[in-house]
Amino acid sequence: MALGDLRIRPARPADVRAIGTLVSPYANERILLAKEWVGYYEAVQEFVVAEATAGSGPDPAGQVIGCGALHVMWQDLAEIRTLAVDRAWRSRGVGHALLTALIDRARELGLRRLFCLTFEVDFFSAHGFTVIEGTPVSPEVYAELLRSHDDGVAEFLDLARVKPNTLGNTRMLLELG
Secondary structure, eight states, rough: ETTEEEEEEEOGGGGHHHHHHHHHHHHHHTSOOOHHHHHHHHHGEEEEEEEEEETSSOTTTTTTEEEEEEEEEEETTEHHHHHEOOOOTTTHHHHHHHHHHHHHHHHHOOOOOEEEEEEHHHHHHHOOEEEEEEOOOOOHHHHHHHHHHHHHHHHHHOOOHHHHHTOEEEEEEEOOO
């Protein structure tokens, strides 16, 4: 996908260092969860990246300027994760383009619901997400998800062990049509 000043494409292992660099300032501010390098490499297939095109801004063509991930959690449910945009590129449509690509990817996978845990309520609301309370899964699915070792799933389940990372975040859900 191309959008004027940028191109959205699936992430490659060669992009992992750029993804980590994009996420780092947000992780330092406790806006996003930090990951170990191995976590990024293991999840690279979940990511899409935005890259600058020639003459589009402060970065050279091909520079990764944004990222986001779609993490499938259950048969009908996925989480939007690690949506980050280089601060020099904020308010230029990069986040919207990334989120749109992730929503399209979810539809291609046949998913019906997308979850996010965010401080950016207005941004996600503009894409149809609504604020929710609790965890939108049945008790049976909740019990299955408890078996996951993934911190993002623990965030979704609102487990106490991730509370310091999630305080102040809003739980949101998008029903896909």
